[in-house]
Amino acid sequence: MARVPASEPVRRVGRPRVDPTARDGEPREEILDAAAKLFSTVGYARTTTRAVAAASGLRQPSLFHYFPTKEDLLAELLDRTVSPALAFLHWLLEQPARPEVQLYALAWRDTDNLCAGPHNLGALQLLPEARAERFSPFWTKRTKLQRGYRTLVRDCGAVDAELTTELVFGLVESVIVWYRRGGRHGRAAVAHGVARGALRLTTGRSGEFPRQRAAAVALLGSAPGPAVC
Amino acid sequence: MARVPASEPVRRVGRPRVDPTARDGEPREEILDAAAKLFSTVGYARTTTRAVAAASGLRQPSLFHYFPTKEDLLAELLDRTVSPALAFLHWLLEQPARPEVQLYALAWRDTDNLCAGPHNLGALQLLPEARAERFSPFWTKRTKLQRGYRTLVRDCGAVDAELTTELVFGLVESVIVWYRRGGRHGRAAVAHGVARGALRLTTGRSGEFPRQRAAAVALLGSAPGPAVC
Known part of the structure; x- marks a missing residue:
C-alpha cells in the first residue's frame, strides 16, 4: 500500500473543492468560495453554516473562528x-x-x-x-x-x-x-x-x-x- | 352605531391589503400580490404557502384551489x-x-x-x-x-x-x-x-x-x- 509522502498535504475525505482556482492553505478564502457557491446554487436562506463548513472541509467551530455568523459571510461577499x-x-x-x-x-x-x-x-x-x-x-x-x-x-x-x-x-x-x-x-x-x-x-x-x-x-x-x- | 350598508363588502378581520391598487373580488390577484410582497421582503425560500394564504385573507385549501404549489405562484409571477x-x-x-x-x-x-x-x-x-x-x-x-x-x-x-x-x-x-x-x-x-x-x-x-x-x-x-x- 502506497504511503502518502509526509511533505504532501493529506486531502481529507469529504472535502470537495468548490473552486479549482482557489489556493490550498487559505481557509478563509476556501470558506468564502464554498459560501459563494452555496448561496448562488442552493440560495442564501437555505444554506446553513454546517453546509458551508462541510463544503470547506472544516468543522463548524473552525468556521466560526473565521466567520462567527452566516451574516458575516454575506457581508464579506457583498x-x-x-x-x-x-x-x-x-x-x-x-x-x-x-x-x-x-x-x-x-x-x-x-x-x-x-x-x-x-x-x-x-x-x-x-x-x-x-x-x-x-x-x-x-x-x-x-x-x-x-x-x-x-x-x-x-x-x-x-x-x-x-x-x-x-x-x-x-x-x-x-x-x-x-x-x-x-x-x-x-x-x-x-x-x-x-x-x-x-x-x-x-x-x-x-x-x-x-x-x-x-x-x-x-x-x-x-x-x-x-x-x- | 353606524351599520355597514349591505352593498358595501365587509372587510374581513386579519386581511391586510398588501397592494392598495389591487381590486376587491379577485382572489387570484390578491394571492399573487401577497406572494409578490412576501417573496420580495421575506424571500422566496422563507415564505410558506400558509403565510401567503394568511396575507391574502384566505385559508390554505382556498389558496391551493388557485395555486396548488408555491412553485405555481413563482411561475406566474416570473x-x-x-x-x-x-x-x-x-x-x-x-x-x-x-x-x-x-x-x-x-x-x-x-x-x-x-x-x-x-x-x-x-x-x-x-x-x-x-x-x-x-x-x-x-x-x-x-x-x-x-x-x-x-x-x-x-x-x-x-x-x-x-x-x-x-x-x-x-x-x-x-x-x-x-x-x-x-x-x-x-x-x-x-x-x-x-x-x-x-x-x-x-x-x-x-x-x-x-x-x-x-x-x-x-x-x-x-x-x-x-x-x-
Missing part, C-alpha cells in the same frame, strides 16, 4: 462586489486624465470585477436579507461608488446627469443579470462593451471611442493592485 | 416579467415602422412593465430556485424576447449585434436592480431614458432621438391592451 471598484475610483480621481477616460476606466474596472470569479456575487445584492442594518457598510460603499460615477458623468457634460448616472450604473450592474447566462463573450470584451456603452449613454456622441479606450487601458495598467487588463 | 413585452413584440413586428422606432418602443414597453407594480418581480429571475426545470416556459419566453431585441438591433445596423443585444437587454433589465432603490425618476422618464439609451448603444449615434421617440409613443398608443403611455 463587500467584494464593490470594494475593488471603489478603491480604484479613489486612485483614479487623483490621476490627471480626462473625465471620459476616467469614466471608461471605472466602468471597465467595475464590470471586470462583477464578472470575476466563478459565482455571481452581484446577485447577492438583490437578496431581501441584504437590506438588513447589518449590511449598511456595504450600501454606504455602493452609494459612494455611485457618487463617483455621477461626478464623472457630470464632468463629461451629460445633459441629465442624474438619470444618466442611473443608466450608466445600471448598465454596469446589468452584467450581474446576464454575464453568466451562457453569454458568448469573454470578460474583457464585455468590460470594453460596457465601458464604451457608458460613454455612448453619457456623451450622446457617436462611435467607438478608440482614444478614450487606449488611454483608459494605459490607466488601468498603471493602477495599483493586481493586473486587470 | 411570467408577468416577460409576457407583456413578448406580446407587444409580436404585434410590433407586424407594424410598418422603422427598426429604430420599433426598438425604442420595445425597450419602452419592457422597461415600463418591469417598473410596474409595487414589488420588484424582476428580482425573482435571479433566484437559484428559478433555474429549475419547472420554470423552463419562462426562460423560453425570455429567450424569445431577447431574440426579438437581436432582430431589431441587427436591423438598426449595429456593428457587433450579439454583444450590443446583450448590452441593450441588460440596460432594460438593469431597472430590476436600481429602479426601486430610492430613485428620483418617474416610471415614464425611466422608460424614455432606457429607450433612448438603447438607441445610443445600438446606433452609436448622438442625440436625443426625438423623431424616433415621437413615432414610438404613437405606436405604443395604438397597441392593443391597456394604455401604457
Whole structure:
C-alpha cells in the first residue's frame, strides 16, 4: 500500500473543492468560495453554516473562528462586489486624465470585477436579507461608488446627469443579470462593451471611442493592485 | 352605531391589503400580490404557502384551489416579467415602422412593465430556485424576447449585434436592480431614458432621438391592451 509522502498535504475525505482556482492553505478564502457557491446554487436562506463548513472541509467551530455568523459571510461577499471598484475610483480621481477616460476606466474596472470569479456575487445584492442594518457598510460603499460615477458623468457634460448616472450604473450592474447566462463573450470584451456603452449613454456622441479606450487601458495598467487588463 | 350598508363588502378581520391598487373580488390577484410582497421582503425560500394564504385573507385549501404549489405562484409571477413585452413584440413586428422606432418602443414597453407594480418581480429571475426545470416556459419566453431585441438591433445596423443585444437587454433589465432603490425618476422618464439609451448603444449615434421617440409613443398608443403611455 502506497504511503502518502509526509511533505504532501493529506486531502481529507469529504472535502470537495468548490473552486479549482482557489489556493490550498487559505481557509478563509476556501470558506468564502464554498459560501459563494452555496448561496448562488442552493440560495442564501437555505444554506446553513454546517453546509458551508462541510463544503470547506472544516468543522463548524473552525468556521466560526473565521466567520462567527452566516451574516458575516454575506457581508464579506457583498463587500467584494464593490470594494475593488471603489478603491480604484479613489486612485483614479487623483490621476490627471480626462473625465471620459476616467469614466471608461471605472466602468471597465467595475464590470471586470462583477464578472470575476466563478459565482455571481452581484446577485447577492438583490437578496431581501441584504437590506438588513447589518449590511449598511456595504450600501454606504455602493452609494459612494455611485457618487463617483455621477461626478464623472457630470464632468463629461451629460445633459441629465442624474438619470444618466442611473443608466450608466445600471448598465454596469446589468452584467450581474446576464454575464453568466451562457453569454458568448469573454470578460474583457464585455468590460470594453460596457465601458464604451457608458460613454455612448453619457456623451450622446457617436462611435467607438478608440482614444478614450487606449488611454483608459494605459490607466488601468498603471493602477495599483493586481493586473486587470 | 353606524351599520355597514349591505352593498358595501365587509372587510374581513386579519386581511391586510398588501397592494392598495389591487381590486376587491379577485382572489387570484390578491394571492399573487401577497406572494409578490412576501417573496420580495421575506424571500422566496422563507415564505410558506400558509403565510401567503394568511396575507391574502384566505385559508390554505382556498389558496391551493388557485395555486396548488408555491412553485405555481413563482411561475406566474416570473411570467408577468416577460409576457407583456413578448406580446407587444409580436404585434410590433407586424407594424410598418422603422427598426429604430420599433426598438425604442420595445425597450419602452419592457422597461415600463418591469417598473410596474409595487414589488420588484424582476428580482425573482435571479433566484437559484428559478433555474429549475419547472420554470423552463419562462426562460423560453425570455429567450424569445431577447431574440426579438437581436432582430431589431441587427436591423438598426449595429456593428457587433450579439454583444450590443446583450448590452441593450441588460440596460432594460438593469431597472430590476436600481429602479426601486430610492430613485428620483418617474416610471415614464425611466422608460424614455432606457429607450433612448438603447438607441445610443445600438446606433452609436448622438442625440436625443426625438423623431424616433415621437413615432414610438404613437405606436405604443395604438397597441392593443391597456394604455401604457
